[in-house]
Amino acid sequence: MSDRHRESPHAHAADDALLMAQIKAVLTPMPAVDRRRIAQILAAARDRRRTPWQRLRARGDALLERWRFATSPLVRGATLAAAALAVGFVSRGFLMRPPASTPQPTATTVASAPAATAAAAPLQPVEATADAASLRVPTQFLLDARDVPTAAQVSVVGDFNDWNVTATPLTLENGVWTGTRPLAPGRHVYAFVVNGTTWVADPRAPPAADTDFGRPGSIIIVQAP
Incomplete structure (x- = not known):
């Protein structure tokens, strides 16, 4: 008798069950x-x-x-x-709808417009001057304190202040007597007055031959702006 015929019925049943399980797994549809x-x-x-x-x-x-x-x-x-x-x-x-902020024209407003225009002040023409002599240019005067070692006070005089000794006093700043005065454009003659009595010409400016009273003086030329 062959080996196949000697197999028990239980072995055949197990093989059939395994085969059916495999077939069922293959034929079972995938989940939805x-x-x-x-x-x-x-x-x-x-x-x-x-x-x-x-x-x-x-x-x-x-x-x-x-x-x-x-x-x-x-x-x-x-x-x-x-x-x-x-x-x-x-x-x-x-x-x-009209904007709330826009005022509506009224009869009173329209009627009063010509009156308001008529009451307005007329324009006045502005006249500009072309005269350079009427302008004033700030001009600075300087005198080294070493040139006047005895000076306790210094002023500048000239044709622009009627040679008044007290009209334009200078101040001492960092060893220099200095002061500023507005002058009209053009040629001016001036001098320094030390301690109210001594007239001194500016050593750094051209000398003036036409100084009043025969005293020393200097010349300054002021340019128009």
Whole structure:
């Protein structure tokens, strides 16, 4: 007797059961795929990469799409027409309403306008002078204190202040007697007066031969601005 005939019936039954299990596993269909759930997962992943404005717009588009499929074309058309009509009425009322800050013209305002214009003061012409002599240029006078070592006070006199000894006093600043006086453009003759009695010409300016009273003097030329 062969080995196959010597096998027990239990071995044949086990083999048949294993074979049937394998066949059943192959023939068993795959579980159903939830496509809606997969779409939600993908949408959530895309939504996380969007900006808040993009997420809000996507939700609005989804609601609009759902509304389009949930309503009939007739209802959708009527709703859109009503919305357009409402927007038109609102915008028309806003555009036709005058601004609150714009005053409306009245008969009193129109009537008083000519009177106000007539009462306005006439324009007066402005006359400009072209006379350079009427201008005054600030001019500084300087005298080194080493040139007048005994000076306790110094002033400047000239044809611009009628040779008045007390009219234009100078001050001592950092070893220099200094002072400023506005002068008309042109040629001027001047001198320094030390301690109210001693006349001194400016050693740094051209000498003047026409000084009044026969005393020393200097010349300064003032340029027009």
